[in-house]
Amino acid sequence: MRASLAGETEAWGEIVVRYKDAVFGLCLGFLRNRADAEDITHDAFIRAYVNLRRYKLDKKFSTWLFTVTSNLCRNRLRYRRYHPVVSPPDQVSGGNDPAHIVAREDRSAAVRAAIDRLPASYRSPIVLRYYNELAYKEIAEILSLPEGTIKTRIHRGKMLLKQVMEKDGVIHYESG
Amino acid sequence: MRRIVFALFFAACLLSAGFSLAGAEVSIADVQEALTSLSLADSGEIMEAFTLNLSQGNLEPAEALHLIDRLTAKDADPEDTEGILLSIAHAIQDGLPVTMLIEKAEEGLARNVPLSIILNGSNGQPRILGLTQREYMLGAVRDLLYSKGIFSCPSGAQPVSQSIPVGRFNTLVNETADCLADYVEAGGSPLEGHLMYQQVNTRLADLSNLTAPAILPEDARLVMDRITPADLTTIVLKIFE
Amino acid sequence: MRVDNLDQSLSEALRYEAQEESYCIDRLEERVVTEIEGRIPNGNVFELLGRMLAPTRGARIGQLATVGLTAVLFLALGLFVSNRLPIPNNSTGAPAIASGMHGNGNEVLFVMPAPGAHSVSVVGNFNDWEATPLTDTNDDGIWTAHIPLPPGRYEYAFVVDGRWWGQDPLADEYVRSFGEYNSVRYVGQAGDGA
Numbered sequence: 001m002r003a004s005l006a007g008e009t010e011a012w013g014e015i016v017v018r019y020k021d022a023v024f025g026l027c028l029g030f031l032r033n034r035a036d037a038e039d040i041t042h043d044a045f046i047r048a049y050v051n052l053r054r055y056k057l058d059k060k061f062s063t064w065l066f067t068v069t070s071n072l073c074r075n076r077l078r079y080r081r082y083h084p085v086v087s088p089p090d091q092v093s094g095g096n097d098p099a100h101i102v103a104r105e106d107r108s109a110a111v112r113a114a115i116d117r118l119p120a121s122y123r124s125p126i127v128l129r130y131y132n133e134l135a136y137k138e139i140a141e142i143l144s145l146p147e148g149t150i151k152t153r154i155h156r157g158k159m160l161l162k163q164v165m166e167k168d169g170v171i172h173y174e175s176g
Numbered sequence: 177m178r179r180i181v182f183a184l185f186f187a188a189c190l191l192s193a194g195f196s197l198a199g200a201e202v203s204i205a206d207v208q209e210a211l212t213s214l215s216l217a218d219s220g221e222i223m224e225a226f227t228l229n230l231s232q233g234n235l236e237p238a239e240a241l242h243l244i245d246r247l248t249a250k251d252a253d254p255e256d257t258e259g260i261l262l263s264i265a266h267a268i269q270d271g272l273p274v275t276m277l278i279e280k281a282e283e284g285l286a287r288n289v290p291l292s293i294i295l296n297g298s299n300g301q302p303r304i305l306g307l308t309q310r311e312y313m314l315g316a317v318r319d320l321l322y323s324k325g326i327f328s329c330p331s332g333a334q335p336v337s338q339s340i341p342v343g344r345f346n347t348l349v350n351e352t353a354d355c356l357a358d359y360v361e362a363g364g365s366p367l368e369g370h371l372m373y374q375q376v377n378t379r380l381a382d383l384s385n386l387t388a389p390a391i392l393p394e395d396a397r398l399v400m401d402r403i404t405p406a407d408l409t410t411i412v413l414k415i416f417e
Numbered sequence: 418m419r420v421d422n423l424d425q426s427l428s429e430a431l432r433y434e435a436q437e438e439s440y441c442i443d444r445l446e447e448r449v450v451t452e453i454e455g456r457i458p459n460g461n462v463f464e465l466l467g468r469m470l471a472p473t474r475g476a477r478i479g480q481l482a483t484v485g486l487t488a489v490l491f492l493a494l495g496l497f498v499s500n501r502l503p504i505p506n507n508s509t510g511a512p513a514i515a516s517g518m519h520g521n522g523n524e525v526l527f528v529m530p531a532p533g534a535h536s537v538s539v540v541g542n543f544n545d546w547e548a549t550p551l552t553d554t555n556d557d558g559i560w561t562a563h564i565p566l567p568p569g570r571y572e573y574a575f576v577v578d579g580r581w582w583g584q585d586p587l588a589d590e591y592v593r594s595f596g597e598y599n600s601v602r603y604v605g606q607a608g609d610g611a
């Protein structure tokens with residue numbers, strides 16, 4: 001990290017390599033649109049580099065990077081609300097080749113479709129928990145919300161997901 | 177024959193280049209002419225104020241002309257147009273720096289904000305400060321500095337103890353007022369004096385950290401050492417009355 | 418505690434889709450580093466001009482000739498309109514090529530990702546809130562402009578196909594203005610490479 005603070009761009013390249021999957025997965029989970037996710041992933045690394053002098057070394061670097069990313073995603077979602085994508089959206093969860101669908105992929109597609117329909121405020125903590133595998137405390141820091149709120153949102157989000165998927169009759173889950 | 181024609185054409189181009197370049201220098205007369213063409217009721221006061229500032233070098237003729245041309249092009253309610261120019265004229269007469277006012281007016285016009293809102297702001301959500309409130313802010317900040325014994329020293333004169341050359345002083349006033357205005361527009365509460373103090377501190381520090389700083393670190397330190405969070409609350413609270 | 422199937426399905430689904438789409442971040446590190454390196458001011462203004470005019474020598478000569486001829490024609494027009502031509506004060510709002518001629522100032526890179534846009538410009542307190550156009554020469558949806566700015570604090574926004582977009586990811590901070598957002602950058606900060 002200290003090499004980056006000296007402003008060396010090669011060092012930043014290494015950091016991008018190390019974190020890009022995590023950042024991209026976060027963006028894709030939040031934004032549900034590959035093009036937007038790609039844009040924001042790129043922007044996040046630029047913005048983080050530009051603001052590196054504001055990064056305090058006492059915080060975990062990944063937490064800071066995910067916070068920068070999450071804020072950019074939020075801005076993009078807000079923008080999308082007023083500027084919806086005109087052409088058919090890059091549906092992440094649709095368009096599977098019927099010939100290759102197996103039971104496992106079926107369930108995955110159904111889950112992804114249900115995630116699409118989650119409100120953003122439930123979706124974000126769920127993505128951070130189940131894709132990025134972060135602790136509640138970290139998620140709270142990234143989203144600037146109390147830890148209790150995070151737990152509630154994840155719980156409610158999961159209930160909503162279950163409802164959606166059971167209603168579609170696609171999947172049955174053990175209740176609990 | 178053809179060669180002569182081309183030479184003449186080329187000469188004409190060079191000549192016209194000369195004319196257009198000469199005409200490119202915006203003069204005080206250009207600004208006065210533009211103001212006259214607006215046919216304002218209070219044109220005398222506005223004209224006098226603008227001319228004064230232009231001749232003192234506080235305002236670039238081109239800047240003033242640009243704003244006036246833009247206002248003319250809007251073809252809006254003459255009362256609003258005049259209000260905007262009067263607000264700037266008053267600030268000039270008061271000896272206040274008008275950079276913030278002109279920039280905000282230009283931005284508002286570019287955004288197609290109704291002139292009445294550019295002038296008077298809006299109490300809605302989010303809050304918008306108009307030129308009137310910003311003009312107040314400039315005066316209040318300057319009064320605050322004076323009350324702390326920080327004075328401006330006219331250019332050319334020898335600075336004494338706590339006086340700062342007028343250019344740097346004006347920048348301090350402009351930036352501090354702008355920072356407070358941003359705070360209010362961001363939804364900040366006037367009661368959080370310590371927050372405002374932090375923001376002003378950050379703004380002045382960032383500005384003094386430039387390779388060609390408009391504010392010197394010692395200017396910033398002098399101000400931040402003397403003003404208090406309570407001072408800022410007092411200033412900003414008036415906006416909310 | 419019973420293991421919830423949903424937890425596992427969630428992890429798998431999210432991981433699966435990220436994997437499927439991750440081709441688009443292949444070599445992202447190269448693009449990011451290239452863009453960052455592009456933000457460091459060039460030593461030579463003429464080098465920058467050369468890059469902007471043409472990639473090849475032959476095309477460069479042709480383009481210079483066209484630019485020269487166009488300049489002469491516009492100067493001729495000057496004869497007819499010189500009286501009321503609104504001239505910006507030596508502002509950097511002039512087209513990027515001409516403004517490259519101005520001296521002291523850091524070249525500031527403005528970047529706006531806007532795939533599919535027809536026009537992108539930047540407006541701010543450095544150009545009297547008049548549009549300075551950005552260009553997307555290689556059609557990759559990333560619009561850019563290099564604008565020389567003397568050290569200072571600059572407030573600005575992008576305009577994409579007529580719509581104002583005030584949150585530049587490269588900004589140092591955001592402020593509210595007229596109920597919308599503006600971006601702010603500090604140019605010429607002592608001790609940083611940007």
